[in-house]
Amino acid sequence: MQLLRKFGLSLNVSSEIISEDTFYLLSISKLKGRGKAFLHSISQDRTTFKHKVINELEKDLLLSKNAINEALDDCAIAETSQHRIVSILDTEFPTSLKFTHDSPAILYCNGNVELLKHKCIAIIGTREPTEHGVEITNRVSKWFSNNGWCIVSGLAKGIDTEAHRACISVNGKTIAVFGTHLNKTYPAENKNLAHEIVDKNGLIISEYGYQSKGYRSAFVERDRIQAGLSMATFLVQTDIKGGSLHASKAALKYGRRLIVINPTPKDIANKEPKIEGNLKIINSSDIEKSNYLNTIKGSLERITILKNKDQYFEIDAHCKNDLDSLIESSAKKESTMALF
Structure with a gap:
C-alpha cells in the first residue's frame, strides 16, 4: 500500500479481513473531527477517493501516523478475533443502510x-x-x-x-x-x-x-x-x-x-x-x-x-x-x- 509506505508502515492482515479502500477510510475515521458525514462525502467518487484520503492525512503527519496505527490495531484485533471490517466502499455493505443519511460508514462484523x-x-x-x-x-x-x-x-x-x-x-x-x-x-x-x-x-x-x-x-x-x-x-x-x-x-x-x-x-x-x-x-x-x-x-x-x-x-x-x-x-x- 502506497499510503502505508509513505508513513513507514505495513498492513499485515489478510484482504479477507479488510479491503484496501476500507482501510484508508478506517484510518481517516480515526482523525478527530472526521465523522460519518465526512466519511460518506469523501467516498462518493471512487476515482478521487484515495487522492482525498492522502490530502487529509498530509495535513498533519504526526496525527495521521497515530490514526493509521490505531486503524492497524483494529485490523490486528479483527484478524485475531476472526472478525471482518466492511465499509460503504465494499459490496458487502447493506443496501438498506447505504443511503440513509446518518448510516455508519464502517461496520465491524463477527459472523456471517x-x-x-x-x-x-x-x-x-x-x-x-x-x-x-x-x-x-x-x-x-x-x-x-x-x-x-x-x-x-x-x-x-x-x-x-x-x-x-x-x-x-x-x-x-x-x-x-x-x-x-x-x-x-x-x-x-x-x-x-x-x-x-x-x-x-x-x-x-x-x-x-x-x-x-x-x-x-x-x-x-x-x-x-x-x-x-x-x-x-x-x-x-x-x-x-x-x-x-x-x-x-x-x-x-x-x-x-x-x-x-x-x-x-x-x-x-x-x-x-x-x-x-x-x-x-x-x-x-x-x-x-x-x-x-x-x-x-x-x-x-x-x-x-x-x-x-x-x-x-x-x-x-x-x-x-x-x-x-x-x-x-x-x-x-x-x-x-x-x-x-
Whole structure:
C-alpha cells in the first residue's frame, strides 16, 4: 500500500479481513473531527477517493501516523478475533443502510457477513416484557424466520433476547447490533447467546472500534442501525418513555414500516406499564402520534397496528415490495453517482 509506505508502515492482515479502500477510510475515521458525514462525502467518487484520503492525512503527519496505527490495531484485533471490517466502499455493505443519511460508514462484523444483504425485519421492545409480550415475540420471530426473513435486534434483555432465541430455535437467521465494540458483550449475561448467534451462522455488528469507550448515546445510535437494516420494525412492548422508541422513530424517518403490537386484553386489564407506549400510539390522534414519534403526519401511513397473526401475510408482502423498491432506488443512485 502506497499510503502505508509513505508513513513507514505495513498492513499485515489478510484482504479477507479488510479491503484496501476500507482501510484508508478506517484510518481517516480515526482523525478527530472526521465523522460519518465526512466519511460518506469523501467516498462518493471512487476515482478521487484515495487522492482525498492522502490530502487529509498530509495535513498533519504526526496525527495521521497515530490514526493509521490505531486503524492497524483494529485490523490486528479483527484478524485475531476472526472478525471482518466492511465499509460503504465494499459490496458487502447493506443496501438498506447505504443511503440513509446518518448510516455508519464502517461496520465491524463477527459472523456471517452475507446477512448484511439479506431481507431483514427488526423486533424490539422493553427489557421487562409481560408473559404475553414474550409469547408474541416468539410467535412473530418464528413466523418471519420461517418465511425467510432475518431477525434484527440489539441483544438487550427482554424482547431482544427472546427474538434472537426464538429465531435460533427454528434455525433462522439473526443479526445482533451492538452498542459496544464487538469484544464487549452487553449485557454480560448474554455472552453465551452472542456466541450462539455466531455459531448458528448469524451475525453481530457494531460501528465502534475495539478501543472505543462505552457511552449511553451509543445505544440510541445502535437503535437507528436496527431500523435502517430492516424493512419493518416490530414494536412489541414499550412504556411511555422506553428506549425502543428510538428505533421506532428511526424506522419512520427512514421511510420504513413500524408495526405496533396491539396489547392483549389481559395486559390492558392489568394496566401493565410496559404497554403504555403501544397504547399511546394506537389510541392517540394523528397530531399526538406525530409529536410522540417525532415524525410528520404523512409518515403515520406506514404504521400498522398488529392485532392478530392473520396480518403476517399482508405485512410480509408489503415488506417484500418495499425491499424491491429500495433495491431499485439504490441501483439508480449508484448509477447516477458513477456518472460524476
